[in-house]
Amino acid sequence: MTSDAPVVIQVERLSAGYDERVVLEELSFDVRRGEVFVILGTSGCGKTTLLRNMIGLEQPLGGRVLIGGDDVVSAEGEARRRLLRRFGVMFQNGALFGSLTLLENVRLPLEEFTRLNNEAIELIARMKLQLVGLQGSEKRLPAELSGGMQKRAAIARAMALDPEILFLDEPSAGLDPVTSAGLDGLILELAGSLGMTFVVVTHELPSIFAIASRVIMLDRERRGIVAEGKPAALRDAPPNDKVRQFFRREADV
Amino acid sequence: MKKSDHTGGSARLDVEGSGNGVVTLRVAGDLTNATVPELWTQAEAALSGDTKRTVVVEAAGVKRIDGAGMAWLLKVGCRATCAGGQVDIRGLAPEYLKLLERFDLTEYRAVQPLVRQAVPVPEQVGRVTAHLWDDFQTHIGFVGELTESLVRALLNPRSIRWRDLFLAAERTGADAVPIVALICCLVGLVLAFQSGMAMRPYGAEIYVANLVTIAMLRELGPLMTAIILSGRSGAAYAAELGTMKVNDEVAALTTMGLNPVPFLTVPRVLGMVVTIPFLTMMGNITGILGGALMFLTLDYPMAAYFKQVLSAAEPRHLLSGLVKSVFFGLTISGVGCMRGLQTARGSSAVGLSATRAVVTAILLIVILDAIFGTLFYFLGF
Structure with a gap:
């Protein structure tokens, strides 16, 4: 559906890892505008490492990542500011500021980066929290919430400035099926109507089938992509054993 | 179309008021967090006072809306319905309208900006005293537990x-x-x-x-x-x-x-x-x-x-x-x-x-x- 949409993220021959341990070798792929791009794979295959490299939190061992044409590692000054405003990130454990209430967490980026008045910021922050189903919990501190609620609040905070791209690290892990389905619906709606781009790291099969317009699957042994395509196509005609195992939930023999 | 700037853009708001209690807000351009601060003040000026009226928002010329734009539309709606009037949003692209429908006007009418309430002095003194007493008890308890251990x-x-x-x-x-x-x-x-x-x-x-x-x-x-x-x-x-x-x-x-x-x-x-x-x-x-x-x-x-x-x-x-x-x-x-x-x-x-x-x-x-x-x-x- 979005094969002719402009490319927003380019990953070029990216190698990533920590010190001596190379986790990913020479990965290349593009993400297009409006896509829900899912990175999947078994635990420990480097999904989160790839994500952290894509948002510039880790220095790649080789290759580069461009978001909207700007290199995430070397961009400086105005280019860096523009780059950081382009995307929002939800970290695996939420990473909410523990000393601020949910509302204050969502307000923070709005207060720092816009000229909106207090009332407008309040309204926007409440709307974002309602979008993720957290109305009524605005005044609570992150520590008072369940893991799933913290995650949803983190998504609301990542969306505060309406970025073009949202990176979500394991958004539905630890969520109940109802909330998880609600979140999937929200992602589809935002991607479909507003043209937002999502890069989602997950290994929740129901969620993958619900939201993904395209997936890549990583593998620990091959240190790279073992499959790429639409999830239903990969499930119905798995190109290799790794993919079959993953989609059919077979254990390693 | 001019070069797309993610945060920028421009917007224009025309206010037409007629005698029969109808105010028309004709808005065009980008409703983003860059343009909303001005639109917010303009809308507040146009809709000041507690008169009952119908507010018509002509949004056919809107190209792009973000969270701030949504908040603005909601605010206009709240202003109109608070005084017992009505709001009518026309010409908004269906996907935006669908998103806007997620929010219930009545829930946001009561939203007041964050105001920190000052705690009266006697209450502060009381809290601190109670806290010190609790702390003292914990000390004693811990000393006992530690000694035993x-x-x-x-x-x-x-x-x-x-x-x-x-x-x-x-x-x-x-x-x-x-x-x-x-x-x-x-x-x-x-x-x-x-x-x-x-x-x-x-x-x-x-x-x-x-x-x-x-x-x-x-x-x-x-x-x-x-x-x-x-x-x-x-x-x-x-x-x-x-x-x-x-x-x-x-x-x-x-x-x-x-x-x-x-x-x-x-x-x-x-x-x-x-x-x-x-x-x-x-x-x-x-x-x-x-x-x-x-x-x-x-x-x-x-x-x-x-x-x-x-x-x-x-x-x-x-x-x-x-x-x-x-x-x-x-x-x-x-x-x-x-x-x-x-x-x-x-x-x-x-x-x-x-x-x-x-x-x-x-x-x-x-x-x-x-x-x-x-x-x-x-x-x-």
């Missing part, structure tokens, strides 16, 4: 986690040697210098040695060591146990059936209690050596200084200082562990625990020192 551990030495104890002893004892030595040396030097200046007119400089020796052995050696250790190790204990608490490691211990107090605090407390007399002893020696450094500048032979030191350094002075230091060590490590285990949730809680550990430890050390001073005086020790 220590007695049990000493009766059954096999139950002590020796590896943790040696690690704690190394970190609080051996690793603290340089800093304790440096600070005590400088304290001794300054003490000798100041008292030397005062005694010089009387020709009594030689008694500086007595003064430095007795002051270091009885008071400054134990006190300085204890203050350094509360900043260094007391805070570290609190931060370490606090992080364990935040990460649910303490909860994991409890569910395994291990009581965190004996398991975590006994090795740390014993580690510090065992090493603090040695550190104090070393602080005493470097303090006296610091005094000697000062003495070099006066025209006395070194031998005279040390002879005077030996005559002043009675065993009771040394002993009273070392006895105190053991109790200081017990206090610092106990308070550090207690504050750590009291840590609430969240990252700022760990910092708070470390701060409270240091403050409480220093306060208790000074109080203890005063009690010991009085006690020793009446015992003639």
Whole structure:
């Protein structure tokens, strides 16, 4: 559906890892505008490492990542500011500021980066929290919430400035099926109507089938992509054993 | 189309009011967080007052809307319906309209900007008092629990986690040697210098040695060591146990059936209690050596200084200082562990625990020192 949409993220021959341990070798792929791009794979295959490299939190061992044409590692000054405003990130454990209430967490980026008045910021922050189903919990501190609620609040905070791209690290892990389905619906709606781009790291099969317009699957042994395509196509005609195992939930023999 | 700027854009708002209670807001362009601040003020001006009216928003010319734009539309809706009127949004792209329908006007009508309410003074006083009382009770409870654990551990030495104890002893004892030595040396030097200046007119400089020796052995050696250790190790204990608490490691211990107090605090407390007399002893020696450094500048032979030191350094002075230091060590490590285990949730809680550990430890050390001073005086020790 979005094969002719402009490319927003380019990953070029990216190698990533920590010190001596190379986790990913020479990965290349593009993400297009409006896509829900899912990175999947078994635990420990480097999904989160790839994500952290894509948002510039880790220095790649080789290759580069461009978001909207700007290199995430070397961009400086105005280019860096523009780059950081382009995307929002939800970290695996939420990473909410523990000393601020949910509302204050969502307000923070709005207060720092816009000229909106207090009332407008309040309204926007409440709307974002309602979008993720957290109305009524605005005044609570992150520590008072369940893991799933913290995650949803983190998504609301990542969306505060309406970025073009949202990176979500394991958004539905630890969520109940109802909330998880609600979140999937929200992602589809935002991607479909507003043209937002999502890069989602997950290994929740129901969620993958619900939201993904395209997936890549990583593998620990091959240190790279073992499959790429639409999830239903990969499930119905798995190109290799790794993919079959993953989609059919077979254990390693 | 001009070059797309993610945050920028421009918008235009025309207000048309007619006599029959209908206000039309014709909005065009980008409704983004860059343009909304102006639109917000314009809309507020156009819709001021509490008159009942119908607000028509002509949004056919809107190209792009973000969260701020949505909030603006909601605000306009709230303004209209608050006064019993109606809002009619026309020409908005269906996908935006669908998104807007997620929000219920009635829920947002009551939204008031964040205002922090001041707490009245009597309430503050009450809260602080209640908090202090709670804190005091926790102290007593913890002292009891720790004493019980220590007695049990000493009766059954096999139950002590020796590896943790040696690690704690190394970190609080051996690793603290340089800093304790440096600070005590400088304290001794300054003490000798100041008292030397005062005694010089009387020709009594030689008694500086007595003064430095007795002051270091009885008071400054134990006190300085204890203050350094509360900043260094007391805070570290609190931060370490606090992080364990935040990460649910303490909860994991409890569910395994291990009581965190004996398991975590006994090795740390014993580690510090065992090493603090040695550190104090070393602080005493470097303090006296610091005094000697000062003495070099006066025209006395070194031998005279040390002879005077030996005559002043009675065993009771040394002993009273070392006895105190053991109790200081017990206090610092106990308070550090207690504050750590009291840590609430969240990252700022760990910092708070470390701060409270240091403050409480220093306060208790000074109080203890005063009690010991009085006690020793009446015992003639």
